[in-house]
Amino acid sequence: MKAIVYCGSNRVELRDVPAAEGVGVLIDVEACGICGTDLTIYKGAHPRSKAPLILGHEFVGRTAEDKDGFRPGERVVCYPLISCGNCETCLSGLPHICDKLRLYGIDTPGGMAQQVRIPADDLVRVGLDIPTVVAAQVEPLAVCVHAARRARVAPGENIAVIGAGPIGTTLAALLERNGVSSVTLFETNQNRIEMLRQGGFEAHLADEYSYRNTLDKLGKSGFDVVFECAGVGPAVADAVRNVRAGGRVAIVSIHKGPQLVDLQALSFREIELIGMRVYTREDFNLAAGLLQEMTQKLLWLAGDARKLEDAPELFEQLGQGDGPMKAILEMGHSLA
Numbered sequence: 001m002k003a004i005v006y007c008g009s010n011r012v013e014l015r016d017v018p019a020a021e022g023v024g025v026l027i028d029v030e031a032c033g034i035c036g037t038d039l040t041i042y043k044g045a046h047p048r049s050k051a052p053l054i055l056g057h058e059f060v061g062r063t064a065e066d067k068d069g070f071r072p073g074e075r076v077v078c079y080p081l082i083s084c085g086n087c088e089t090c091l092s093g094l095p096h097i098c099d100k101l102r103l104y105g106i107d108t109p110g111g112m113a114q115q116v117r118i119p120a121d122d123l124v125r126v127g128l129d130i131p132t133v134v135a136a137q138v139e140p141l142a143v144c145v146h147a148a149r150r151a152r153v154a155p156g157e158n159i160a161v162i163g164a165g166p167i168g169t170t171l172a173a174l175l176e177r178n179g180v181s182s183v184t185l186f187e188t189n190q191n192r193i194e195m196l197r198q199g200g201f202e203a204h205l206a207d208e209y210s211y212r213n214t215l216d217k218l219g220k221s222g223f224d225v226v227f228e229c230a231g232v233g234p235a236v237a238d239a240v241r242n243v244r245a246g247g248r249v250a251i252v253s254i255h256k257g258p259q260l261v262d263l264q265a266l267s268f269r270e271i272e273l274i275g276m277r278v279y280t281r282e283d284f285n286l287a288a289g290l291l292q293e294m295t296q297k298l299l300w301l302a303g304d305a306r307k308l309e310d311a312p313e314l315f316e317q318l319g320q321g322d323g324p325m326k327a328i329l330e331m332g333h334s335l336a
């Protein structure tokens with residue numbers, strides 16, 4: 001079968017590989033999303049991933065056999081977290097932040113292949129009527145469900161999202177769906193701002209004027225919650241500076257190292273700084289249940305899926321900060 005294999009720093013190849021091995025149900029993969037973590041692996045900067053590795057943890061497919069409670073042809077997505085079950089964190093009821101957390105497609109062969117085997121317990125059914133590129137976005141949507149829950153976002157609140165990549169934009173769409181009063185996206189890439197506006201989002205350049213201007217329009221001195229989805233130091237500083245007294249700053253990005261935080265602002269204005277990582281099984285199942293309702297926005301975000309053969313070029317493009325907002329690769333099995 002064909003698979004997208006990470007072969008070392010800045011190299012992915014479309015390769016013929018042996019049939020999918022291991023325990024679990026055989027899945028014919030329809031499509032697989034490329035996310036920030038995949039790009040970190042591609043750049044050779046992921047601490048755990050070792051070449052050669054079949055990438056992909058954001059995939060949708062059809063079961064290809066009668067096994068472990070599944071019938072052939074069922075539409076499934078994969079809960080990609082592998083927790084040890086034995087560490088203190090797992091035993092305290094937080095397996096999604098297991099001390100030894102691993103993921104399919106990062107630590108084990110993933111779904112950027114024509115077939116993959118996944119244990120039945122990690123498969124979640126999705127409807128046959130959901131478009132493939134939408135179903136392939138359950139995992140990033142689960143990140144957003146988790147982020148909104150961790151930040152305790154309530155209807156009627158005014159929200160800022162700093163960094164309008166796929167996660168920031170999906171989060172904005174989810175928060176609007178959840179009934180917040182306003183969501184403003186702040187972004188440094190002008191092309192992306194234009195695109196977001198065309199997609200119906202309130203989006204501005206991430207600079208001091210834009211934050212002030214937006215808050216003046218809202219008649220507020222600060223946002224109730226600021227989500228930091230940019231992964232850079234200045235975004236963290238902006239988040240703390242533009243949240244209201246008593247508000248929450250949610251760090252959604254995974255930062256590669258320490259960042260400066262104005263602790264005096266945290267103290268004087270009682271700002272709550274909230275950390276988060278991936279999602280729980282409950283968040284993931286909730287996200288799967290939201291696909292139908294969020295189909296239009298998720299279709300807009302991804303556009304058309306790219307061909308399997310285009311993967312090396314697409315990775316190169318994305319690695320340079322170009323390419324589609326949410327890149328999804330088709331794996332050869334019939335797309336809905």
Ligand SMILES: [Zn+2]
Nearest residue numbers: 035037058139
């Ligand atoms: Zn991902």
Ligand SMILES: [Zn+2]
Nearest residue numbers: 084087090098
């Ligand atoms: Zn554990």
